[in-house]
Amino acid sequence: MDVAIEVKDLVVVRGRKEVLHGISTSVPAGMVTGLLGPSGSGKTTLMRAIVGVQKVRSGTVTVLGQPAGTADLRRRIGYQTQAPSIYADLTIRENARYFASLYPGVTRADANQAIVDVGLADAADQLVHSLSGGQFSRASLACALLGKPDLLVLDEPTVGLDPVLREDLWMKFRALAAAGTTLVVSSHVMDEAGRCDRLVLIREGRIIADDSTSAVRETAGTHDLEEAFLRLIKAQSPVEVG
Amino acid sequence: MSARILLSTAARILTQLRHDKRTIGLIVMVPLVLLTLVYYLFEKQPFIFNRIGLILLGLFPFVIMFLITSIAMLRERTSGTLERLLTTPLHKPDLLFGYGLAFSLLAAVQAGVATALAYWAFDLTTRGSISLVILFAVADAILGMALGLFFSAFARSEFQAVQFLPAVVFPQLFLCGLFAPREQMASWMHALSNAMPLTYAVQGLQEIGGNVDPTGLMWRDLTIVAGCAVLALSLAAVTLRRRTD
Numbered sequence: 001m002d003v004a005i006e007v008k009d010l011v012v013v014r015g016r017k018e019v020l021h022g023i024s025t026s027v028p029a030g031m032v033t034g035l036l037g038p039s040g041s042g043k044t045t046l047m048r049a050i051v052g053v054q055k056v057r058s059g060t061v062t063v064l065g066q067p068a069g070t071a072d073l074r075r076r077i078g079y080q081t082q083a084p085s086i087y088a089d090l091t092i093r094e095n096a097r098y099f100a101s102l103y104p105g106v107t108r109a110d111a112n113q114a115i116v117d118v119g120l121a122d123a124a125d126q127l128v129h130s131l132s133g134g135q136f137s138r139a140s141l142a143c144a145l146l147g148k149p150d151l152l153v154l155d156e157p158t159v160g161l162d163p164v165l166r167e168d169l170w171m172k173f174r175a176l177a178a179a180g181t182t183l184v185v186s187s188h189v190m191d192e193a194g195r196c197d198r199l200v201l202i203r204e205g206r207i208i209a210d211d212s213t214s215a216v217r218e219t220a221g222t223h224d225l226e227e228a229f230l231r232l233i234k235a236q237s238p239v240e241v242g
Numbered sequence: 243m244s245a246r247i248l249l250s251t252a253a254r255i256l257t258q259l260r261h262d263k264r265t266i267g268l269i270v271m272v273p274l275v276l277l278t279l280v281y282y283l284f285e286k287q288p289f290i291f292n293r294i295g296l297i298l299l300g301l302f303p304f305v306i307m308f309l310i311t312s313i314a315m316l317r318e319r320t321s322g323t324l325e326r327l328l329t330t331p332l333h334k335p336d337l338l339f340g341y342g343l344a345f346s347l348l349a350a351v352q353a354g355v356a357t358a359l360a361y362w363a364f365d366l367t368t369r370g371s372i373s374l375v376i377l378f379a380v381a382d383a384i385l386g387m388a389l390g391l392f393f394s395a396f397a398r399s400e401f402q403a404v405q406f407l408p409a410v411v412f413p414q415l416f417l418c419g420l421f422a423p424r425e426q427m428a429s430w431m432h433a434l435s436n437a438m439p440l441t442y443a444v445q446g447l448q449e450i451g452g453n454v455d456p457t458g459l460m461w462r463d464l465t466i467v468a469g470c471a472v473l474a475l476s477l478a479a480v481t482l483r484r485r486t487d
Contacts (some may be wrong), residue, residue: 014487052328055485069484071331079329085322089258101250102330127261147330 002029004151004182005050006241010059012045019045021205022059027184027198032177034196034213036229037161042205043186044082047153050184051079064150075103078149082156082186084140092120092139096146103147114142117172119165132158141169152202158192170195180235190226201229208236243335251332251340252347255314259348265310269348273302273356281364288365292451295366297420299357299375303349303383304440305411311390312346312403319394328484337482338391339476342384349383350376370450374460378450380444381467382405386411388474389439393482416441419448439470 005027012020016237020042027033035043040106048054051060061068064076069216086095096111117122123131128139141157154173158166170192173183185196193199199216201209209216209232213225220228259266274402276297318324327337346354353376353449360366368375393410394417397403417427417435435441 053325053329053485055487074329079326081322081326083322084325087254087258087323088321089261091255092256094254097248097329098254102247102327102332104331143326150312174421 003027004029004064005184006060006062007046007049008060008062010046010061012042012049012054013055013057014045016039017036018057018204020049023202023205023207024059025200025207025210027182027200029182029188030177030180031197032173032183032185032195033200034193035200035202036193037183037188037202038192041202043188043202044155046202047079047184047186051077051153057117075147076150078144078147078152080141080144080152080154080157082159084135084136084145086128086140089127091125091127092131092142093124094160095139096142099143100146106147110146110148114145115139117145118142119168134162134165137161138169149181152176152184154183155186156186156188158187161166166192190229193225199225201232203233208232243333243339244331247332247336248340250341251336252343252361255341255344255381256347259344266407269306269310270355271353272306272441274353274359276302277356277360277364283432289360291364292366294420295360295364295450296368296375296447297418297444299353299360300378300382300443301415301420301440302356303353303379304386304443305407305415306352306386307349307383308390308393308411309404311341311387312394312406313400314341315391315394316397316400316403318401324482325486328482334465334479334482337476342387342475345387346380347425350380353379353383368451369454370452370456370460374450374456375447378443378446378464378467381464381471382440385439385467385474386445388471388478390438391478392474392481395478404450410455411440414438417441418444420444442466442470 001028003114003231007023007025009022009024010020011018011022035046037043044055049056050063050068052073066073081173092115096115098107100106100111115121118141120135120138120142123135128136130140137160144152144154158169177183194213196213198212199209202209217223217225217228220231222228222231277295280294280298281291357372357376357379361372389410393406394403397406417431417438418440424432427435444462446460449460449463
């Protein structure tokens with residue numbers, strides 16, 4: 001099994017607060033790894049460290065065999081931030097074409113395809129600030145899919161989407177993984193956890209579960225992942241929850 | 243640096259402006275209204291308009307480009323697009339010079355229209371050529387833009403960003419020779435004025451006003467203005483950090 005991301009003893013301090021307390025994990029290539037945990041648990045910080053925009057206090061993050069943040073990696077990673085980060089005063093198509101132009105070998109046709117992939121073909125020529133919240137975040141996702149990246153880091157990509165679109169996007173993620181792309185997808189809704197190959201559960205800056213989805217269910221002794229996580233949390237800190 | 247990314251970034255910035263017709267209208271129209279006001283203010287003393295009108299042709303692009311660039315860059319930071327851009331193969335100079343190119347084109351349009359009004363409607367006369375006046379106006383715009391890019395790094399909000407206009411631009415306006423001739427300033431103020439890039443922008447325009455052929459001093463002034471712009475852009479590049487807290 002190829003390893004796409006190797007995190008070792010990662011400590012991140014934001015402001016005066018230590019957000020990640022020396023976590024280690026390893027993300028296999030060509031799979032969908034779900035990063036789950038309540039909001040404020042450190043998911044976004046870990047993702048920022050993986051794409052190389054987060055200052056780290058100590059520890060190492062190795063991505064596709066190179067230290068995170070290496071210039072060469074920027075061609076190979078697609079990143080969707082949690083808050084949609086595209087230009088509100090451009091149309092979806094103009095945004096997609098601009099981000100496409102930043103990657104060598106990515107064409108205008110690829111930009112149009114990415115818009116179709118996220119189900120925005122009909123709104124392609126609408127200005128982004130006139131879109132609904134769900135459309136806005138899908139437009140942002142389209143721009144992350146553009147560079148035919150080897151690694152896709154998606155921070156809560158399905159928030160605010162209707163169930164049909166969510167289903168479509170997860171089919172898309174599965175198809176990308178089947179074609180060899182490594183995906184790291186964060187979510188705070190447990191019903192999405194079941195769609196991942198592997199799960200990393202973060203709580204208060206520490207990893208409390210890191211295994212294949214089936215193994216997490218087995219360890220916790222329940223098929224329901226929400227319940228499984230509750231049991232894992234209780235097992236870790238009986239006093240706090242008890 | 244990549245020419246392809248730089249050009250597509252400049253095109254993207256111009257497309258954003260194209261969707262914002264009111265801003266383009268303001269950028270082109272406001273200098274015309276102000277020039278008209280100043281012209282009628284000194285209607286009986288055309289020699290004064292001749293002096294001030296010429297300087298204003300260089301000041302409008304400087305002030306306006308400073309303001310719109312600092313807001314535009316601040317928006318890149320606060321909307322998350324800057325962070326996203328820095329995870330792509332884009333190089334920092336692609337972004338900074340992309341802004342430079344886009345806003346220079348805009349400044350050229352603005353300066354061209356304002357200069358045309360001043361010369362043909364209000365009989366502004368200079369001994370030197372109109373094209374040199376426009377060249378200086380564009381150089382001033384680039385200087386304003388470069389300073390705007392740099393100072394936007396120190397603003398967390400639009401409220402803070404607009405404060406840099408009085409903080410950074412007004413002292414240069416006061417001491418550049420527009421309100422009082424530099425020769426009459428106290429020596430410490432004169433020294434202060436020597437340290438401000440806008441001084442050379444104004445002096446260069448005055449050289450064009452008073453001399454038929456471009457003077458050595460004018461070329462030196464242009465070099466200083468361009469040099470300060472490059473310096474400010476380099477400092478701005480340092481403020482663009484890929485890794486943040």
